Amino acid sequence: MRFSRSTAAAFAAAALPVAFAQTFTDCNPTEKSCPSDAGLNAASFSADFTKGSSANTSFSAAAYSTINYGPLGMEFTISQEKQAPTIQTDFYFLFGRVDVKMRASPGQGIISSIVLQSDDLDEIDWEFVGGDTAQVQSNFFGKGNTTLYNRVQYIKVGTPQDTFHTYSLDWNADRLQYIIDGTVVRTLSANDPLTNYGSNYPQTPMRLKLGSWCGGCSGSPEGTVEWAGGKTTFEGAPFNMYVASVNIQNNNPASSYTYGDLSGTWKSIKIDGSSGSGSSSQSSSSVSSAATSSITVAPIVNTDVVASTTILGSSYSMNSASISAQNTFTTHATVNSTVPHTSTKSGSGSVASPTGNAAAGAPVALTGASLLGMAVGLFML
Numbered sequence: 001m002r003f004s005r006s007t008a009a010a011f012a013a014a015a016l017p018v019a020f021a022q023t024f025t026d027c028n029p030t031e032k033s034c035p036s037d038a039g040l041n042a043a044s045f046s047a048d049f050t051k052g053s054s055a056n057t058s059f060s061a062a063a064y065s066t067i068n069y070g071p072l073g074m075e076f077t078i079s080q081e082k083q084a085p086t087i088q089t090d091f092y093f094l095f096g097r098v099d100v101k102m103r104a105s106p107g108q109g110i111i112s113s114i115v116l117q118s119d120d121l122d123e124i125d126w127e128f129v130g131g132d133t134a135q136v137q138s139n140f141f142g143k144g145n146t147t148l149y150n151r152v153q154y155i156k157v158g159t160p161q162d163t164f165h166t167y168s169l170d171w172n173a174d175r176l177q178y179i180i181d182g183t184v185v186r187t188l189s190a191n192d193p194l195t196n197y198g199s200n201y202p203q204t205p206m207r208l209k210l211g212s213w214c215g216g217c218s219g220s221p222e223g224t225v226e227w228a229g230g231k232t233t234f235e236g237a238p239f240n241m242y243v244a245s246v247n248i249q250n251n252n253p254a255s256s257y258t259y260g261d262l263s264g265t266w267k268s269i270k271i272d273g274s275s276g277s278g279s280s281s282q283s284s285s286s287v288s289s290a291a292t293s294s295i296t297v298a299p300i301v302n303t304d305v306v307a308s309t310t311i312l313g314s315s316y317s318m319n320s321a322s323i324s325a326q327n328t329f330t331t332h333a334t335v336n337s338t339v340p341h342t343s344t345k346s347g348s349g350s351v352a353s354p355t356g357n358a359a360a361g362a363p364v365a366l367t368g369a370s371l372l373g374m375a376v377g378l379f380m381l
Contacts, residue, residue: 029204029259030120030143036272037092037119037205039254045091047246049073062086062211072103072164073244076212078110079237086211092118094205094269094287095251097170100243102210104128104136106161107239109216109225109232114167115209120144120264122202124176126167129215130239131229133159136167138178138186142200143264151194153178155185164244172251173203173266173287203266205257208248212241251288 027034047055052069061067065085068075076085104112110130117123121144127137139152157165157180168179178186188194188201195201214220215228225231255273266287 025119025121028120030262030264032262034119034259036256036258038090039205039252039256039272040089040091040093040248040250041253041255041273043250043253045246045248045250048244049246050244056087058090059087060090062088065211072242073101074210074242076105076112076210076241076243077238078105078107078212078214079239080234081214081217081232084211084213086209086213088209089207089248092205092207092257093248093250093252094254094257094266094271095172096249097168097247098208098249099166099168099245099247100126100208100210101164101166101245103162103164103242103244104130104160105212105239105241106130107232107234107236108230109214109228110212110239111215111228112212112241113210114169116169116171116202116206117209118202118204118206120204120259122204122206122264124169124171124202124206126169126178128160129227129229130161133161136160136180140176140188140195140202142195142202145196145200148194153186155180164242171202176202204259204264204269208246210243210246212239 045058047058049055049069050071050073053067056067056074062084064083065087066077067085067087068077074087077083078085098114098116100114102112102114105128107130112128112130114126115123116125121141123139123141125137125139125141127139129137134156135154136157137152138155141151155178165181166179168177168182170177170179170184174190176188176190177184178188190198190201190203192201214232215224216230216232218231220228252271253274254271258270258272260268260270269287271287
């Protein structure tokens, strides 16, 4: 997500809490030619994190992230400031469905996130505030456009910090559905006024990013602290977000995706080595915009994924204290130790605390952040 210097006046005029993108990309393909994105060369992908670190071979972890595993799955732990445990897929996919079975982190000021993000700053979000036990925030951004702040919708969900729910995104060229436990709770049309009638509709190859961060910690803008529910005191820490499983359906399997021009439209995306062919040459096949299952998904079988190495570049930062951590990824999350133990639903179980300082003193990439104290920010993974 990113800030624009011109947003100060918009924030000052806003009477209600707002949300803004802070996506980051090293190479924006709407501005210049960029390397192709490594694709998911299969129609489906699944990972069961309750089985341990062996499930994450197609994910990479942000620097300074310590990811542990227990009977509840992958554990994203925050026990002190400047921690922002985060993972992302090594591959991109284009249209399809993502199902994440997870339990959000408790803790005042602690944010849990599910994010789809592309190189040209398209973004789709689920956001959980640690102190909000009754709802989740759904949001989206297109091409980094932050001229409007009314995209967020608040969705009721029962005790997200105590109960596992499956949060899904069913996404194609015509519409985006937000789904909780198999029930569609929000539908966004590609031609909705909120998308600027399609020009800001998320429509380019995405990565899945999962993580938690501290919006109530020192260094966060006042508006962010307010949006996150107040300052974080770490009473009751560690605060744990759990991800039990991830399922992905990919409508356009490919070894890679290439932006054919600077338009940032789905029709410009070239499908390279599609249908598991393994070919690196550009395919003449067109992008499929067909809808996936809108309510339920059949069990997804593990498949081999061509993208097995970390693709550096596009990444996202969640606050000024963790920009370096969010934008520096290691080769696979398996570098983190597996620590089997019993975890409690309150996050008070015995969890090995992440180590390292996530970029204390790192250059702050949030331009104009000092002007945004009135804002309530959605800071993404």
